[in-house]
Amino acid sequence: MTTGDMIRTGWRRGVFAPLLLGLLAAVAAPAGADTAWPVQNRLQGKVKDGKVDKAEDVSGIACAPGAVPRLCLAVDDETQGAQVVILTDGGLIAGDFIRLIDDGRAGKPLELDAEGVAYADDFFYVVGSQGRARHETDADKEATNQAKAAATRKVFRIALSADLATGALTGAPTIAESGALATLLQSDPALAPFVDLPLSKNGLTVEGIAVRGDDLYAGLRGPVLADGSAVIAKVPLAALFEGKAGAVTLYRLNLGKDSLGDARGIRDLTVDQGGFLLIAGPENDPPKKHRIEGGDYAVYSWNEVQAIKLADLAAYGKKVKPEALLPMDGNGAMLRALLLFDGAKEGMPTPVEIPLQ
DSSP states (O other): OOHHHHHHHHHHHTSSHHHHHHHHHHHHSOOOTTTSOOEESOOEEEEETTEEEEOSBEEEEEEOSSSSSEEEEEEETTSSEEEEEEEETTEEEEEEEEEOOOOEETTEEOOOOEEEEEEETTEEEEEEOOOOOOOOSSHHHHHHHHHHHHHHSOEEEEEOOBOTTTOOBSSOOEEEEEOHHHHHHHHSTTTGGGTTSOGGGTOOEEEEEEEETTEEEEEEEEOOOTTSOEEEEEEEHHHHHSOOOOOOEEEEEOOOBOTTSOBEEEEEEEEETTEEEEEEEESSOOOTTSOOOTTSSEEEEEOSSOEEEEEEOOOOSTTOEEEEEEEEEEOSSEEEEEEEEETSGGGOOEEEEEEOO
16 A cells, blocks of 8 residues: 555545644645745845846746755746755755846846756756747837747756855856757647747746656646646657757646636646656736635646645735745655745745645
8 A cells, every 4th residue: 555545545534634634734824934944145036227136036946866955056037047056954045146048138138037947867957938928019019029038938958066055156057058948849739829829818838847867847837728737748858958859748737726716737847756746826827906815826746647636835925926846855644845936035935744645
């Protein structure tokens, strides 16, 4: 009998109900000053009036395996790169920033709109959203939006080393850039109609990536397909970084609905042990007058066959969105992970306990 079978059997018999309710409560408890981990130095956000603000739109993090301190890379979706982060037992150390693009328009920098980070086999991977802003009838505005889209349609493979006490780079990182993911996604008949649509119109937007074996898995925030399914697209790494031929494999996942009754897309994706974990959440943010509710976001496990909901996530703030999930450790029945958020200062890194099935 597997751990999941034992937990499900125990739940039906009432044996583990108090334990699981306690774990679910831990996941659902809103974050506060007493639960969020501190960040030393500063996670970088957008550049405003020539000055770098603190990050408020953290959208991804991944770490090399091993005991703490661990080497990690984090992204804020309003920057042009990624930042070295050191994971300690109880906090984060913000290190050097790595610029990945220098795209600009009319003298202003364009965002990479980085939405996901993965780690595998000595490399970090960073993905732009692959999305685009709405279409404009004004030619200059439309050209700007096309330039913005081009800036996001990239994937990077990065090898780096850093001081685990400070996060300072100990040498120049090795960076490979690829624009092949956008081409591959556009070649898939099910995704092609959504490639050039904005997110507000159910357009294609990558929100998380994972790498396992010879493949990259892209978790799509949009589109949500007509049957209510969210999508994960698997592509060969060799097609991205070695110029080899490759095809897209699509997986369709039913991830339930948010409090407004809308089917959910994928807001992050990460490898964990023999499978994957993902954050399911609204494809589009709620209207201004509607706050994010508990259960709008949830954590699922996925094994390329089925997605199983592990826990609903609480509301961590009216407009605070769970955007990054970092597995840390566990005991077989429970996983301790770190959540980071878009809409909170420096991601508000918050530990949660997730019951495993």
